[in-house]
Amino acid sequence: MTGIVSYGAYIPRFRIKPSQIALAWGKEAPEVEKSLGVFEKAVASYDEDAVTLAIEAANRAITTGGIDPTLIGGITIGSESHPYAVKPSSTTVAEILGMGTDYLAADLEFACKAGTAGIQLLSGLVSQNKTKYVLAVGSDVAQSRPADVLEYTASSASAAFILGNQNTIANIVDFTSYSSDTPDFWRRDTEKFPSHGGRFTGSPAYFAHVFGASQNMLKKAKMTPQDFDYAIFHMPNAKFPKEAAKKLGFTPEQLTPGFVVPQIGNPYSASSMVGLAATLDIAKPKDKIFMCSYGSGAGSDAFVIEVTPEIKAHQKRNQSTVAKQIKDKEYINYSLIAKNILTKYKI
Amino acid sequence: MKIKIAGTGLTKFGELWNKDLLDLALEASSEAIHDSRLTINQIDAVFVANMIHGKLSGQDHLGALVASSLGIKGAAFRVEGACASGGLAIHLAIQSLLAGTYKNVLVVGTEKMTDATSSQITSALMGAGSEDERRAGFTFPALYALMAKAHMAKFGTTRNHLASVSVKNHFHASLNSLAQFPFEVSMEKVLESPVISSPFTLFDVSPITDGAGAVVLTSESMGAGVFISGSAVATDTVGLSQRESLLEIAASKDASQKALKQAGCEIKDIKLAEVHDCFTIAEILAMEDLGFCEKGEGGKFVEKGHTKLGGKIPVNTSGGLKACGHPVAATGVKQIIEVTHQLQQRAGKRQVNGADVGLTHNVGGSGATVVVHILQT
Amino acid sequence: MSTPASIWRQHKKLHIYLNKVGRLIVWTKIFVAPSGFEHQTPYLVGIVQFESERLPLQIVDCNEEELKVNMKVITVIRKIGKAKSEDVIEYGIKVKPRS
Numbered sequence: 001m002t003g004i005v006s007y008g009a010y011i012p013r014f015r016i017k018p019s020q021i022a023l024a025w026g027k028e029a030p031e032v033e034k035s036l037g038v039f040e041k042a043v044a045s046y047d048e049d050a051v052t053l054a055i056e057a058a059n060r061a062i063t064t065g066g067i068d069p070t071l072i073g074g075i076t077i078g079s080e081s082h083p084y085a086v087k088p089s090s091t092t093v094a095e096i097l098g099m100g101t102d103y104l105a106a107d108l109e110f111a112c113k114a115g116t117a118g119i120q121l122l123s124g125l126v127s128q129n130k131t132k133y134v135l136a137v138g139s140d141v142a143q144s145r146p147a148d149v150l151e152y153t154a155s156s157a158s159a160a161f162i163l164g165n166q167n168t169i170a171n172i173v174d175f176t177s178y179s180s181d182t183p184d185f186w187r188r189d190t191e192k193f194p195s196h197g198g199r200f201t202g203s204p205a206y207f208a209h210v211f212g213a214s215q216n217m218l219k220k221a222k223m224t225p226q227d228f229d230y231a232i233f234h235m236p237n238a239k240f241p242k243e244a245a246k247k248l249g250f251t252p253e254q255l256t257p258g259f260v261v262p263q264i265g266n267p268y269s270a271s272s273m274v275g276l277a278a279t280l281d282i283a284k285p286k287d288k289i290f291m292c293s294y295g296s297g298a299g300s301d302a303f304v305i306e307v308t309p310e311i312k313a314h315q316k317r318n319q320s321t322v323a324k325q326i327k328d329k330e331y332i333n334y335s336l337i338a339k340n341i342l343t344k345y346k347i
Numbered sequence: 348m349k350i351k352i353a354g355t356g357l358t359k360f361g362e363l364w365n366k367d368l369l370d371l372a373l374e375a376s377s378e379a380i381h382d383s384r385l386t387i388n389q390i391d392a393v394f395v396a397n398m399i400h401g402k403l404s405g406q407d408h409l410g411a412l413v414a415s416s417l418g419i420k421g422a423a424f425r426v427e428g429a430c431a432s433g434g435l436a437i438h439l440a441i442q443s444l445l446a447g448t449y450k451n452v453l454v455v456g457t458e459k460m461t462d463a464t465s466s467q468i469t470s471a472l473m474g475a476g477s478e479d480e481r482r483a484g485f486t487f488p489a490l491y492a493l494m495a496k497a498h499m500a501k502f503g504t505t506r507n508h509l510a511s512v513s514v515k516n517h518f519h520a521s522l523n524s525l526a527q528f529p530f531e532v533s534m535e536k537v538l539e540s541p542v543i544s545s546p547f548t549l550f551d552v553s554p555i556t557d558g559a560g561a562v563v564l565t566s567e568s569m570g571a572g573v574f575i576s577g578s579a580v581a582t583d584t585v586g587l588s589q590r591e592s593l594l595e596i597a598a599s600k601d602a603s604q605k606a607l608k609q610a611g612c613e614i615k616d617i618k619l620a621e622v623h624d625c626f627t628i629a630e631i632l633a634m635e636d637l638g639f640c641e642k643g644e645g646g647k648f649v650e651k652g653h654t655k656l657g658g659k660i661p662v663n664t665s666g667g668l669k670a671c672g673h674p675v676a677a678t679g680v681k682q683i684i685e686v687t688h689q690l691q692q693r694a695g696k697r698q699v700n701g702a703d704v705g706l707t708h709n710v711g712g713s714g715a716t717v718v719v720h721i722l723q724t
Numbered sequence: 725m726s727t728p729a730s731i732w733r734q735h736k737k738l739h740i741y742l743n744k745v746g747r748l749i750v751w752t753k754i755f756v757a758p759s760g761f762e763h764q765t766p767y768l769v770g771i772v773q774f775e776s777e778r779l780p781l782q783i784v785d786c787n788e789e790e791l792k793v794n795m796k797v798i799t800v801i802r803k804i805g806k807a808k809s810e811d812v813i814e815y816g817i818k819v820k821p822r823s
Binding site: 480 | 758771
């Protein structure tokens with residue numbers, strides 16, 4: 001069965017608290033912690049971008065799994081912050097990982113679900129035996145308009161999943177996807193920062209697609225929320241995934257290990273994938289994991305994942321668990337963010 | 348060998364807005380030719396030392412440019428070896444005289460740096476380093492700062508030791524009307540100035556300068572005068588990381604040993620020296636590498652005043668690179684001129700009594716090229 | 725000068741340097757940067773001893789106070805300098821303290 005043979009996650013070590021962001025703009029410390037449930041977010045350094053983040057996560061997946069990179073025959077990088085509009089991030093990542101030349105590479109964009117879309121697309125190559133391994137990465141150095149409310153949550157991280165048919169540590173039992181043309185959050189190609197539709201991003205966008213994909217997944221797999229040990233939903237803030245989980249019939253306890261948003265914010269394409277990595281870091285053989293991502297524009301990818309006994313060996317070898325990276329942090333003030341904005345936009 | 352210095356010419360060193368590179372080269376050259384009492388037609392060849400003019404202005408082909416501007420139709424060359432360009436040009440000119448190809452040659456080192464911004468200059472000068480160093484964002488202050496830190500860790504050299512080099516050279520420059528900074532500075536000023544690359548402050552670092560120096564050298568060595576009796580070049584890896592040791596500039600030892608041998612001298616015969624103080628640590632290393640003091644003792648040697656005018660062995664009476672200024676390719680030639688004037692008893696307030704044998708020490712990059720000359724009466 | 729071709733040649737060599745651990749020999753903090761690095765100031769650079777070679781590298785993700793002679797550092801891939809908006813981005817190795 002096709003499944004995950006190894007994975008890695010990378011969370012940059014700088015953190016900024018909402019109060020520091022508010023301070024930069026001369027605003028009162030906002031109720032972000034109360035209303036959005038985010039206490040601090042991860043900030044990438046001035047010399048990091050979606051490509052370097054992807055390399056870190058993928059390198060960890062390769063190293064922990066003892067995978068020969070030249071045997072990876074497909075790679076996708078899903079991101080909203082690809083460094084180039086034209087020139088794939090995936091080939092730069094592949095080159096630097098030492099993947100050689102015999103692989104399919106494609107960059108994906110679908111707001112926060114570009115990473116998980118890659119998992120579904122690449123799994124076909126493996127289950128068709130076209131290649132031994134494929135590598136799907138979700139990576140973002142998320143952009144938001146300075147002083148916009150999104151600035152309190154938009155963060156940076158990456159997660160990489162290597163899929164294969166043998167020695168899987170977790171099987172992808174089934175997956176499905178639910179899509180529609182919904183303009184809840186977007187960025188035109190000449191614009192520096194994204195725009196969003198305010199409350200339109202809720203019910204017709206996030207919730208409609210998360211419910212749509214999740215309900216279809218449960219029906220297709222003939223399972224109920226109670227059949228699962230853990231669940232991960234895309235986390236734009238702490239409120240939305242908790243509400244979606246509740247409405248679908250999942251419990252708060254099922255969400256806990258993957259619930260990274262209060263500590264790292266929303267790293268867009270890496271959000272649910274880092275949540276999955278965090279869950280796999282502590283999962284036991286036979287555990288069943290439900291995951292549903294969400295990408296604005298809009299769509300949701302849902303997965304039923306079952307952990308195998310091989311997970312133990314991976315957990316032993318993993319030097320960089322999500323929990324460890326969440327703890328390894330250094331607080332900064334707004335100056336690094338200002339520097340990053342000036343650097344990125346050549347102001 | 349016995350190559351006579353027939354004439355010298357030196358411009359003011361500093362931020363010279365009204366003069367471009369050619370103006371400076373011609374000013375120094377004309378003065379040197381006049382001083383030599385030779386005519387333009389007697390000059391067989393022109394060696395132009397320059398490091399970064401092509402990069403900054405787009406003008407290459409400086410040999411022909413300077414020669415033709417002077418009305419000289421003979422051979423002309425541009426010589427580059429980073430900050431050792433001036434010394435290298437002198438060395439190559441000497442070889443052409445020793446070979447008998449030419450009889451009278453003009454060597455002019457010239458650099459026009461102040462038109463560019465500080466970060467453009469910092470980048471341009473990194474051409475003297477390695478590609479890896481440039482990629483890592485290194486600067487020359489940073490490269491020498493690493494050597495300083497290694498020296499401080501190994502030998503207990505202190506920031507005060509470094510600062511004493513700057514204080515002494517500024518004192519010398521205060522006696523030199525052509526120096527860029529002809530004024531004294533205090534230890535406090537040096538120690539408390541803005542940090543450029545830890546532990547160096549602004550006053551540990553040689554400045555950005557415009558200037559030119561020229562000499563006429565002749566193989567027709569009759570009569571009394573000042574002669575170059577030793578001229579040697581040694582090289583090492585361009586990248587600092589690839590050196591055997593961070594605690595010395597090995598090429599300085601090699602070049603000085605060769606040059607002293609040619610001149611039939613020992614280091615104790617040297618009465619004064621112009622050494623390459625691109626950064627304060629460089630002068631301390633030079634004291635050790637050239638053999639003026641024991642390894643590791645350079646800081647104390649300078650701090651004790653042995654290298655100040657009136658001391659055991661005056662070093663950098665011109666003010667050195669720090670206080671006289673460092674128009675990169677002009678420095679090597681300026682060093683020759685300073686020692687020449689000292690040996691000719693022409694150094695005025697800076698005169699070293701009884702000076703009859705002098706040494707110049709010119710370094711390229713972080714120690715990849717070193718040129719040492721011995722001058723005698 | 726970083727041309728597309730020279731960046732291409734460099735990128736091919738990078739995979740050899742993944743996961744390399746070295747020792748930090750000496751470092752300095754740069755306050756005045758060359759062109760293309762102004763946005764980073766102040767930043768740390770040093771010389772790192774690896775098994776078979778010594779390299780000049782930038783040191784990231786730490787403060788100067790944390791650095792000690794001979795401490796173990798590990799390679800990371802980061803952006804080099806600051807590409808102009810129409811230029812190819814160069815990636816390369818830097819080091820950070822190995823926890």
